Amino acid sequence: TPFELTIRNGRIVTDGRVVQGDVGIKNGLIVAIGADLPPGQRDIDAAGRWVLPGGIDSHCHVEQKSGMGMMCADDFHSATVAAAFGGTTTIVPFAAQHRGMSVPEVLADYAQRAAEKAVIDYGFHLILANPDEQTLKVDLPKAIRDGITSLKVYMTYDKMKLEDHELLDVLALSREEGALVMVHAENHDMIKWIAQRLLDRGHGAPKFHGVAHDPLAETEATFRAISLGRLVDVPLLIVHVAGAETVELIRQAQSLGANVLAESCPQYLFLTADDLDRPGMEGAKFCCSPPPRDADSQEAVWQGLIDGTLATYSSDHAPYRYDETGKLPKGDSTLFKEMANGVPGIELRLPLLFSEGFLAGRIDIHQFVALSSGNHARLYGMAPRKGAIAVGADADIAIWNPEREVAISADMLHDNTGYTPYEGRTIRGWPEVVLSRGRIVVDEDGLHAERGSGQFIRRGPPDVPRREAPASGLGSRPYGRVLKALIGLEKQA
Numbered sequence: 001t002p003f004e005l006t007i008r009n010g011r012i013v014t015d016g017r018v019v020q021g022d023v024g025i026k027n028g029l030i031v032a033i034g035a036d037l038p039p040g041q042r043d044i045d046a047a048g049r050w051v052l053p054g055g056i057d058s059h060c061h062v063e064q065k066s067g068m069g070m071m072c073a074d075d076f077h078s079a080t081v082a083a084a085f086g087g088t089t090t091i092v093p094f095a096a097q098h099r100g101m102s103v104p105e106v107l108a109d110y111a112q113r114a115a116e117k118a119v120i121d122y123g124f125h126l127i128l129a130n131p132d133e134q135t136l137k138v139d140l141p142k143a144i145r146d147g148i149t150s151l152k153v154y155m156t157y158d159k160m161k162l163e164d165h166e167l168l169d170v171l172a173l174s175r176e177e178g179a180l181v182m183v184h185a186e187n188h189d190m191i192k193w194i195a196q197r198l199l200d201r202g203h204g205a206p207k208f209h210g211v212a213h214d215p216l217a218e219t220e221a222t223f224r225a226i227s228l229g230r231l232v233d234v235p236l237l238i239v240h241v242a243g244a245e246t247v248e249l250i251r252q253a254q255s256l257g258a259n260v261l262a263e264s265c266p267q268y269l270f271l272t273a274d275d276l277d278r279p280g281m282e283g284a285k286f287c288c289s290p291p292p293r294d295a296d297s298q299e300a301v302w303q304g305l306i307d308g309t310l311a312t313y314s315s316d317h318a319p320y321r322y323d324e325t326g327k328l329p330k331g332d333s334t335l336f337k338e339m340a341n342g343v344p345g346i347e348l349r350l351p352l353l354f355s356e357g358f359l360a361g362r363i364d365i366h367q368f369v370a371l372s373s374g375n376h377a378r379l380y381g382m383a384p385r386k387g388a389i390a391v392g393a394d395a396d397i398a399i400w401n402p403e404r405e406v407a408i409s410a411d412m413l414h415d416n417t418g419y420t421p422y423e424g425r426t427i428r429g430w431p432e433v434v435l436s437r438g439r440i441v442v443d444e445d446g447l448h449a450e451r452g453s454g455q456f457i458r459r460g461p462p463d464v465p466r467r468e469a470p471a472s473g474l475g476s477r478p479y480g481r482v483l484k485a486l487i488g489l490e491k492q493a
């Protein structure tokens with residue numbers, strides 16, 4: 001037989017079409033797609049199932065210390081196992097530089113920990129908190145050449161935030177070196193100012209996290225980030241978009257030719273600020289930044305995903321336990337400012353979208369594939385190897401049973417958080433068999449992959465569809481000769 005594995009009789013999503021048929025796999029690659037392929041050494045029956053590219057989660061936090069110094073609950077084993085059980089076959093978490101750390105030491109540390117533990121493939125984005133000469137001129141260009149082709153920068157958090165001129169330095173460099181900059185856009189001073197007034201008045205409960213992180217803080221910083229990107233003529237990607245006004249701002253900027261991309265996450269589709277307002281400290285389980293907002297914002301995020309304003313759907317899995325190691329460092333007297341920021345979602349990200357997006361009729365199966373995998377692969381430089389069922393691509397495949405009903409509870413999940421913000425909901429559809437490079441990672445009898453069997457993906461340059469600003473009128477950019485030279489658009493003034 002020409003195949004090590006044949007997936008038979010599935011509904012295969014490939015190249016913008018749905019094909020009823022088989023997928024032949026050899027040496028970890030997809031080598032044939034068609035009807036009536038010969039049997040493999042092993043066959044998987046996919047009758048009545050969807051055969052989809054494995055998910056790519058391009059925003060998750062694994063074995064990472066937060067800006068506030070708290071350690072995630074998941075390591076590279078538990079996080080990648082949980083990802084695989086939820087239909088994800090590649091993750092791109094963060095390697096986080098904190099002030100005073102050099103980029104090579106950060107990358108070596110993350111690379112070693114992931115290589116020992118990951119069960120699926122992975123890359124890293126570099127979080128830049130220390131954009132000094134050495135970092136910008138030497139270490140970052142080298143990291144990019146080594147396949148770390150994306151960066152995250154923060155506009156808030158005392159220990160992480162960059163000034164606008166530093167953001168401009170990073171953006172200008174990203175064009176020269178071929179990397180994509182991800183921006184956490186919230187206005188630091190607005191949040192700090194509101195939070196201080198709340199605390200002065202004795203308002204420390206979890207729900208006040210949502211008050212401090214006002215939607216305007218997100219919208220203002222997003223506008224500023226977009227403006228910085230336009231000034232130096234570089235694309236950027238706004239992560240974890242939460243609010244309706246921010247979605248609309250991004251849509252308008254795109255219509256004026258701005259090269260702004262954006263991402264959202266399950267917590268902005270399925271949670272609201274009301275979830276933070278639960279009895280006792282329970283609301284801490286729903287605390288992330290930016291926080292979930294209201295029903296109108298949920299609808300706006302759906303529309304953004306549907307019409308392409310938002311290009312990627314990631315988990316922003318930031319796993320902290322509901323105890324003194326994470327959410328409640330001071331037990332019941334923990335103030336909202338002291339709770340670890342972030343919610344778990346690496347396993348439920350795709351099942352939630354499959355059920356409430358695809359099966360509910362909000363998006364079609366091609367949109368599901370683009371939002372869960374294909375767009376991540378292109379924007380983060382992993383196509384055509386990842387993100388599609390295509391001949392020559394890695395055999396990273398999730399086989400979904402659309403009939404299976406699942407009542408969500410924390411004890412069915414595989415991460416180390418110990419709770420889920422989606423407890424008690426019932427969804428439809430589940431990825432029952434998951435392959436990574438042709439290896440069965442998960443099937444009906446559980447996990448098969450070994451610790452350390454995942455591979456580092458050395459990513460190429462981002463493939464960002466380029467929008468052009470109009471030549472004149474609203475949105476046009478008058479780049480004079482001098483400005484062009486200053487920002488590096490032209491070599492000589």
Ligand code: DUC
Pocket residue numbers: 184239240288289290316318341342
């Ligand atoms: N930003 C993230 O990307 N994740 C969790 C918290 C945060 O501020």
Ligand code: ZN
Pocket residue numbers: 184239240289
């Ligand atoms: Zn962030």
Ligand code: ZN
Pocket residue numbers: 059060061316317318
């Ligand atoms: Zn995050």
Ligand code: ZN
Pocket residue numbers: 443444445446448
């Ligand atoms: Zn098995």
